[in-house]
Amino acid sequence: MFVRAAISAFLLGVTVLGVASAAERTGEAVPPTGAADDFPVASDVRLGGDDAQTRLIVDLSRKIDVRTFTLANPYRVVMDMPQVTFQFPPKVGEAGRGLIKAFRFGLVMQGGSRMVIDLARPAQVDMAFVLDPIHDQPSRLVLHLTATDRESFMRSLALETGAPQRGKPEAPLETKGSGDSRPLIVIDPGHGGIDNGTRAASGEMEKTIVLQFSLLLRDKLDKIGKYRVLMTRSDDTFVALGDRVQFARARQAALFISIHADALRRREGDAQGATVYTLSERASDARAARLAEAENKADVIAGLDLSAEEKDVAGILFDLARRETKTFSVQFAQTMIGTLKTAARLHQHPLKSASFAVLKAPDVPSVLVELGYVSNKADLKSLISTEWRDRTADSIVQAVDAFFRPRLAGSGQRSGQN
Ligand SMILES: [Zn+2]
Numbered sequence: 299m300f301v302r303a304a305i306s307a308f309l310l311g312v313t314v315l316g317v318a319s320a321a322e323r324t325g326e327a328v329p330p331t332g333a334a335d336d337f338p339v340a341s342d343v344r345l346g347g348d349d350a351q352t353r354l355i356v357d358l359s360r361k362i363d364v365r366t367f368t369l370a371n372p373y374r375v376v377m378d379m380p381q382v383t384f385q386f387p388p389k390v391g392e393a394g395r396g397l398i399k400a401f402r403f404g405l406v407m408q409g410g411s412r413m414v415i416d417l418a419r420p421a422q423v424d425m426a427f428v429l430d431p432i433h434d435q436p437s438r439l440v441l442h443l444t445a446t447d448r449e450s451f452m453r454s455l456a457l458e459t460g461a462p463q464r465g466k467p468e469a470p471l472e473t474k475g476s477g478d479s480r481p482l483i484v485i486d487p488g489h490g491g492i493d494n495g496t497r498a499a500s501g502e503m504e505k506t507i508v509l510q511f512s513l514l515l516r517d518k519l520d521k522i523g524k525y526r527v528l529m530t531r532s533d534d535t536f537v538a539l540g541d542r543v544q545f546a547r548a549r550q551a552a553l554f555i556s557i558h559a560d561a562l563r564r565r566e567g568d569a570q571g572a573t574v575y576t577l578s579e580r581a582s583d584a585r586a587a588r589l590a591e592a593e594n595k596a597d598v599i600a601g602l603d604l605s606a607e608e609k610d611v612a613g614i615l616f617d618l619a620r621r622e623t624k625t626f627s628v629q630f631a632q633t634m635i636g637t638l639k640t641a642a643r644l645h646q647h648p649l650k651s652a653s654f655a656v657l658k659a660p661d662v663p664s665v666l667v668e669l670g671y672v673s674n675k676a677d678l679k680s681l682i683s684t685e686w687r688d689r690t691a692d693s694i695v696q697a698v699d700a701f702f703r704p705r706l707a708g709s710g711q712r713s714g715q716n
Contacts, residue, residue, distance in 0.1 A: 352396030404492030420451035491536030496561035578651035590652035
């Protein structure tokens with residue numbers, strides 16, 4: 299359900315281009331979502347051509363169906379396909395060629411993979427097809443792009459997306475409250491699936507680091523028994539930012555904790571330590587503003603079309619934010635700084651604020667923790683150390699306990715002072 303937006307983008311205005319299904323051609327059944335090793339493997343990718351015409355070729359272990367569509371602001375071509383195991387060489391997609399600036403790939407929902415291609419300038423998809431394997435050659439996915447101008451790009455975009463409006467069906471909740479009066483804590487591991495987040499020079503990815511940390515934190519909070527704990531994702535799946543917020547709001551969460559790991563580019567210098575962020579319209583400093591901008595790009599990275607929603611989200615949600623929620627968010631962030639510093643190294647300015655999309659629930663106190671910098675050697679060592687994670691997760695549990703103590707005291711549970 300968290301992938302609602304992804305699914306609607308998946309279903310929306312998608313152009314199917316001359317691809318015969320594997321089943322049609324070979325009579326072989328395509329497994330829908332079986333064991334991991336049932337998935338077709340994409341083993342290599344190559345770019346060819348120039349600024350006028352560019353092609354992208356992917357080697358596949360067997361034939362699959364692909365569908366493509368385009369997105370503007372920024373110009374992108376999205377290719378959706380059944381779930382594929384990507385085994386591309388490292389760093390592939392970071393550099394482009396011709397019309398292709400860069401590309402990303404990964405899981406966008408269970409059973410569905412995606413490649414998102416950032417265009418250097420407007421381009422049109424001439425062809426997208428998958429060739430049968432021949433002799434010792436693997437099956438090949440071929441995408442042909444030709445340069446075009448903005449006007450033509452926007453015109454074909456309007457044709458693609460003209461028919462169905464991107465709907466937001468309200469999916470029913472599986473369990474609402476279920477008579478359990480314990481406060482609900484939502485843990486939100488950042489990124490996932492096609493969106494890797496930041497990456498260390500040695501290859502460790504933010505999405506994996508924060509998921510492992512979040513699972514540990516969940517188990518620790520669960521064990522106490524005083525809270526209900528849910529996660530916006532508990533595996534390597536992409537979840538849109540708005541769906542993360544909605545997940546917490548729909549369940550009336552009492553606290554939302556988003557977990558991330560930051561990185562600086564070499565020219566930005568070096569920094570280390572954990573930082574806790576709360577929401578503010580105006581960022582506490584320029585670096586916090588840039589970070590929020592980067593974190594807010596998750597949906598663009600995954601190839602979602604935000605052109606229809608951006609305005610509403612930015613303006614109205616913030617206006618609606620209740621003073622009380624904001625006060626609680628800051629209070630929790632301060633408490634967390636207090637407990638974190640006993641366990642982990644803190645950034646020199648550990649409490650900051652900026653306009654993070656994922657913190658915009660007007661009725662759920664929300665914080666975003668950057669556990670450290672994957673670009674810093676000492677931080678990275680901590681982030682992947684079991685001992686550091688254990689200690690740091692414990693310190694967040696202490697902050698949660700301190701935050702809820704006055705509230706739970708009033709509801710007949712164990713009392714405490716504050
Ligand atoms: Zn992040």
